[in-house]
Amino acid sequence: PDSLSQRLKTVKPSPTIAITRLAAELRRNGKDIIALSQGEPDFDTPDHIKAAAKKAIDNGETKYTDVDGTPDLKRAIVQKFKNENDLDYELSNVSVGTGGKQVIFNAFSATLDTGDEVIIPAPYWVSYPDMVLLTGGVPVTVACGENTGFKLTASALEKAITERTKWLVLNSPSNPTGSGYSSSELKDIAAVLLRHPSILVLTDDMYEHIRYDGWEFATIAAVEPRMRERVLTCNGVSKAFAMTGWRIGYAGGPADLIKAMATIQSQSTTNSSSISQAAAVAALTGPMDFLTERNAVFQERRDLCLNAFNSTPGLSCRRPDGAFYLFSSCAGIIGRRQPNGETIENDVQFATYLLESTGVAVVPGSAFGLGDYFRISFASSTERLRAACSRIGEACGALE
Numbered sequence: 001p002d003s004l005s006q007r008l009k010t011v012k013p014s015p016t017i018a019i020t021r022l023a024a025e026l027r028r029n030g031k032d033i034i035a036l037s038q039g040e041p042d043f044d045t046p047d048h049i050k051a052a053a054k055k056a057i058d059n060g061e062t063k064y065t066d067v068d069g070t071p072d073l074k075r076a077i078v079q080k081f082k083n084e085n086d087l088d089y090e091l092s093n094v095s096v097g098t099g100g101k102q103v104i105f106n107a108f109s110a111t112l113d114t115g116d117e118v119i120i121p122a123p124y125w126v127s128y129p130d131m132v133l134l135t136g137g138v139p140v141t142v143a144c145g146e147n148t149g150f151k152l153t154a155s156a157l158e159k160a161i162t163e164r165t166k167w168l169v170l171n172s173p174s175n176p177t178g179s180g181y182s183s184s185e186l187k188d189i190a191a192v193l194l195r196h197p198s199i200l201v202l203t204d205d206m207y208e209h210i211r212y213d214g215w216e217f218a219t220i221a222a223v224e225p226r227m228r229e230r231v232l233t234c235n236g237v238s239k240a241f242a243m244t245g246w247r248i249g250y251a252g253g254p255a256d257l258i259k260a261m262a263t264i265q266s267q268s269t270t271n272s273s274s275i276s277q278a279a280a281v282a283a284l285t286g287p288m289d290f291l292t293e294r295n296a297v298f299q300e301r302r303d304l305c306l307n308a309f310n311s312t313p314g315l316s317c318r319r320p321d322g323a324f325y326l327f328s329s330c331a332g333i334i335g336r337r338q339p340n341g342e343t344i345e346n347d348v349q350f351a352t353y354l355l356e357s358t359g360v361a362v363v364p365g366s367a368f369g370l371g372d373y374f375r376i377s378f379a380s381s382t383e384r385l386r387a388a389c390s391r392i393g394e395a396c397g398a399l400e
């Protein structure tokens with residue numbers, strides 16, 4: 001309707017909406033739907049974290065807290081950055097928000113003026129471009145193909161920089177590709193940025209703890225200490241600790257930026273849930289051994305799906321370093337004919353065909369800014385994944 005703001009109108013409807021709607025409709029009609037479209041671990045929040053939340057309720061920790069995080073949680077985050085990333089932050093360098101999402105939204109809201117550009121390597125997490133548009137900026141997407149492991153190279157970055165560039169967004173390991181940047185790749189990127197001292201970097205390390213095959217996580221502020229004053233290192237408890245519903249994300253960065261983000265948050269949501277913050281302290285300071293077990297399960301599921309896709313004619317998929325997604329090419333499917341005679345012309349039509357013919361919901365690559373691909377999340381039960389892979393194999397085999 002016309003009552004909506006011009007700013008909202010810049011946000012295009014997501015290509016996933018049609019698929020989500022169709023999946024819901026098919027499910028209502030009694031079809032067995034396997035949704036591999038959601039980015040959420042199927043594991044439960046560990047018990048010691050739940051216990052800390054219950055204790056917080058009983059202790060009366062049920063009031064407003066400091067806007068951008070309790071001192072307890074900020075101390076736990078400072079320790080986390082120190083122990084895991086070799087980053088030295090003080091409490092004034094740390095911000096806590098309602099999910100990683102709010103922290104990123106705060107950062108853009110606090111810094112972008114109309115026309116400011118944000119470089120976003122594609123494929124990207126769907127929210128980055130829309131958040132930039134909603135906060136008045138201009139997303140500048142840079143296509144990063146499979147030939148560079150879906151990663152931004154120093155030369156591609158150099159070409160995308162203009163006088164209006166305000167931020168570069170990095171996400172490693174990545175949603176949707178699972179690709180992770182090595183420390184030498186980050187050094188190359190930092191070398192370009194050191195020649196452009198006004199550009200800020202937002203690194204989204206949400207999937208830091210979910211990684212495979214001994215792949216080593218690195219983050220740009222640690223790799224290049226000369227960048228520290230202009231890097232916002234974003235992270236959260238949602239994925240690693242299976243806490244998507246608790247809504248806690250955080251970031252470390254320069255104190256003036258952190259303070260500006262608190263100003264934005266103080267006029268929108270105030271603090272994140274006091275109870276969730278207490279739970280996040282337990283997550284960050286408690287035992288982490290469950291991660292090894294869970295990552296082993298994720299890795300088995302990854303390999304199951306990877307082998308299935310790579311032995312299906314028409315599909316081919318790179319092995320991800322981390323996160324819980326496969327981003328598979330379906331280029332070999334495009335142009336082939338469905339049993340009903342219709343030709344599959346793009347990844348959206350392929351995702352629609354899979355859903356209609358097999359009940360498996362995947363997200364087309366174009367939603368993430370790279371067509372002829374599709375994403376699955378393998379954070380579902382092994383049994384469901386096995387069923388999904390065999391249905392996908394059959395559906396591809398039925399094409400002419």
Ligand code: PLP
Pocket residue numbers: 039098099100101102125171174175204206236237238244247248249
């Ligand atoms: N960053 C990435 C790359 C994600 O995939 C997600 C969730 O899907 C988030 C951030 C947001 O996490 P949260 O649920 O903590 O807001």
